[in-house]
Amino acid sequence: MKTSIHILTVVVLLGILPFGNINAQKTDNITAQQMMSNYDFVKAIAMYNEYFILHSPSNDDIRNIASCYLMINDTKQAKEWVARLANQENALPKDVLMYAKLLKTDAQYDEAIIQFNRYKTMTPSDENADKWIESCNKAKYWIQFPELFDITNVESLNSPNSDFGLIPFNNGFIFTSDRKQNSLISKEDIHGWTGNPYLKLYLVKESLKMNDFSTIDPLNDQYHNGPGVFNVKNSEFFFTRTKMVRVTKKNKNIDPTSWIVNIENPDYENRLEIYSSEFKNDKWTKPAPFQYNNPAEFSIGHPTLSQDGKTLYFVSDMPGGYGQTDIYYSTLNSNGLWEKPINAGNKINTSGKEMFPYIDNNGDLYFSSDGLQGMGGLDIFKSVGSKDKWLNPVNLKSPLNSPKDDFSIIYTETGKSGYLSSNREGGKGNDDIYKFDFNPPSELIIAVITKTYDENKNLIPIDNVTLKITNNTEDKSFDNLKVVNGEFFTKIKSKDSYTIVGSKEGYLTNSKTIQTESVKLQDTVYVEMIFDKIEMDKPIVLKNIYYDFDKSFIRPDAMTDLNKVVQIMNDNPGIIVELGSHTDARGSDEYNVALSQRRADAAVKYIISKGIDKKRITAKGYGETQHLNECSNGVECSEEAHQLNRRTEFKVTGSINGKNAVIKSEL
Numbered sequence: 001m002k003t004s005i006h007i008l009t010v011v012v013l014l015g016i017l018p019f020g021n022i023n024a025q026k027t028d029n030i031t032a033q034q035m036m037s038n039y040d041f042v043k044a045i046a047m048y049n050e051y052f053i054l055h056s057p058s059n060d061d062i063r064n065i066a067s068c069y070l071m072i073n074d075t076k077q078a079k080e081w082v083a084r085l086a087n088q089e090n091a092l093p094k095d096v097l098m099y100a101k102l103l104k105t106d107a108q109y110d111e112a113i114i115q116f117n118r119y120k121t122m123t124p125s126d127e128n129a130d131k132w133i134e135s136c137n138k139a140k141y142w143i144q145f146p147e148l149f150d151i152t153n154v155e156s157l158n159s160p161n162s163d164f165g166l167i168p169f170n171n172g173f174i175f176t177s178d179r180k181q182n183s184l185i186s187k188e189d190i191h192g193w194t195g196n197p198y199l200k201l202y203l204v205k206e207s208l209k210m211n212d213f214s215t216i217d218p219l220n221d222q223y224h225n226g227p228g229v230f231n232v233k234n235s236e237f238f239f240t241r242t243k244m245v246r247v248t249k250k251n252k253n254i255d256p257t258s259w260i261v262n263i264e265n266p267d268y269e270n271r272l273e274i275y276s277s278e279f280k281n282d283k284w285t286k287p288a289p290f291q292y293n294n295p296a297e298f299s300i301g302h303p304t305l306s307q308d309g310k311t312l313y314f315v316s317d318m319p320g321g322y323g324q325t326d327i328y329y330s331t332l333n334s335n336g337l338w339e340k341p342i343n344a345g346n347k348i349n350t351s352g353k354e355m356f357p358y359i360d361n362n363g364d365l366y367f368s369s370d371g372l373q374g375m376g377g378l379d380i381f382k383s384v385g386s387k388d389k390w391l392n393p394v395n396l397k398s399p400l401n402s403p404k405d406d407f408s409i410i411y412t413e414t415g416k417s418g419y420l421s422s423n424r425e426g427g428k429g430n431d432d433i434y435k436f437d438f439n440p441p442s443e444l445i446i447a448v449i450t451k452t453y454d455e456n457k458n459l460i461p462i463d464n465v466t467l468k469i470t471n472n473t474e475d476k477s478f479d480n481l482k483v484v485n486g487e488f489f490t491k492i493k494s495k496d497s498y499t500i501v502g503s504k505e506g507y508l509t510n511s512k513t514i515q516t517e518s519v520k521l522q523d524t525v526y527v528e529m530i531f532d533k534i535e536m537d538k539p540i541v542l543k544n545i546y547y548d549f550d551k552s553f554i555r556p557d558a559m560t561d562l563n564k565v566v567q568i569m570n571d572n573p574g575i576i577v578e579l580g581s582h583t584d585a586r587g588s589d590e591y592n593v594a595l596s597q598r599r600a601d602a603a604v605k606y607i608i609s610k611g612i613d614k615k616r617i618t619a620k621g622y623g624e625t626q627h628l629n630e631c632s633n634g635v636e637c638s639e640e641a642h643q644l645n646r647r648t649e650f651k652v653t654g655s656i657n658g659k660n661a662v663i664k665s666e667l
Contacts, residue, residue: 105376107403109136135373142398162430164421165227176226199224218284240301242270272301323351345388368407376403461486472497509571539649552598576654584642597621
């Protein structure tokens with residue numbers, strides 16, 4: 001469970017977050033509880049810590065102060081407090097579960113798995129336990145084998161407070177921050193939740209430097225503002241605002257496994273709304289509310305637009321969703337009005353929180369979720385589709401995701417580079433803006449594995465193979481490379497074309513061409529080369545060369561294997577071969593001999609057309625004299641069985657000037 005300042009833009013989406021049991025006690029901690037119920041978490045923590053100097057905290061006190069630490073994003077302190085509950089002999093399942101989740105956000109995956117298993121034993125009916133355990137194992141793998149991105153903190157822009165939601169705007173960017181603008185800030189400008197100023201929208205130049213930013217005063221209201229999206233086509237900015245509304249209803253906690261207990265709502269709370277403003281003649285128009293704002297009942301925020309500007313996606317906790325917050329969409333009709341919002345569907349929406357949607361130039365959806373399998377809390381996911389039709393989301397993995405909160409992704413080059421926001425370890429402030437760039441390594445390892453067949457047709461390693469590796473991109477070769485124990489390893493450049501030629505006395509020479517491209521930081525390209533002994537007049541079936549019934553033309557699916565024969569003959573310039581063709585049993589014996597000869601002639605003609613000397617290859621038609629199955633004259637067989645007999649075979653019949661050859665391209 002991860003919560004930080006950016007969640008303030010979502011907390012109001014949830015109505016009121018559940019806190020610990022604040023039933024009145026006869027001691028002074030009731031003041032801390034009151035502060036907590038008013039979202040004054042910083043003051044509540046101070047009061048609790050002062051109270052604990054003279055009083056031993058009860059379990060409810062521990063849950064309360066841990067909740068306060070979570071609300072200000074101090075997960076380490078929260079974890080220490082929750083550990084007191086989880087380590088008790090009679091610990092409640094919900095305390096063990098919360099401890100496991102906090103361990104996960106701290107990247108203590110092995111310990112988290114122990115606690116999730118403990119919770120699973122205590123609550124066998126909860127099927128989510130196995131999913132949480134699986135997500136820990138996945139996170140460990142993703143960290144060990146990260147995707148090929150460099151992540152850099154934009155230190156020139158980030159402040160000690162929270163900065164997030166960077167989006168392009170004209171020749172710069174708009175972002176959201178609760179940074180302190182000056183030393184003279186009134187109480188009205190401070191949010192009791194964090195002790196920091198309210199979130200404001202800022203404009204920053206392309207340089208992304210501290211001295212190049214300013215507040216967008218026409219858009220910023222009294223309370224929280226941002227994040228948003230700029231519609232370049234219409235010069236219109238859609239953004240999030242909070243509004244204080246009076247609340248008299250009670251929240252009911254319908255989840256019996258919830259770690260903390262809901263309380264009665266305070267008199268007022270913030271709710272999110274979407275507003276829009278046009279940027280014309282270097283000025284912002286008066287912000288106009290989205291027609292489906294309904295702060296008295298629910299929140300709407302985190303807008304993003306399709307590339308044509310006709311579909312608005314956003315986040316809401318309106319009734320009828322799948323979880324705490326869902327992604328919805330609204331389409332623009334011909335009258336310039338937005339249609340009634342529709343839920344984007346359960347492919348992307350879960351029982352948890354889906355937030356910060358973003359549509360890239362390809363129309364793909366990126367969003368953050370804590371309801372899908374991730375590394376610790378809010379992870380960024382990608383899904384392909386539109387409106388309420390989406391494919392299963394894909395986790396962007398490490399390093400784009402971390403054990404902490406990761407959100408508000410945008411691409412400056414689709415799939416390659418952009419910005420995201422995160423409260424991951426090592427940041428400058430609470431939430432920071434990070435730049436990411438796709439950066440595959442310049443080198444990788446190539447592993448050539450050499451094998452041959454033993455007398456039982458089993459593949460076994462073969463030694464003393466000589467390799468020649470040529471970088472086709474740079475026209476450089478490395479000769480006389482020796483294979484030891486059936487393996488050869490060396491470094492090669494990424495994104496280049498290489499040809500590997502292997503030779504061994506008494507075997508057919510083989511070659512393979514590959515295009516190298518790294519997909520992991522520690523990548524190895526495996527190339528398996530299978531060597532056949534040169535055995536005179538031993539036929540090798542070309543497995544994929546078949547002919548239509550009563551036809552002799554070369555089918556497109558046969559050309560791949562005939563090209564392999566061409567490659568073998570190019571690799572082994574000293575061999576003479578025969579290409580033999582066989583028919584099925586249908587038709588007279590004499591006719592089938594003639595048909596098979598035509599087929600063999602057609603195959604040889606194709607090979608010669610690829611530059612092979614016609615003196616090195618002959619065609620032989622065997623008709624139906626050498627069947628591979630029982631489908632002889634008069635036997636009824638399926639078309640598939642007959643086709644097995646309509647085959648072409650390749651065999652070495654001699655050599656030129658005593659030249660030898662070596663390895664076999666897989667036939």
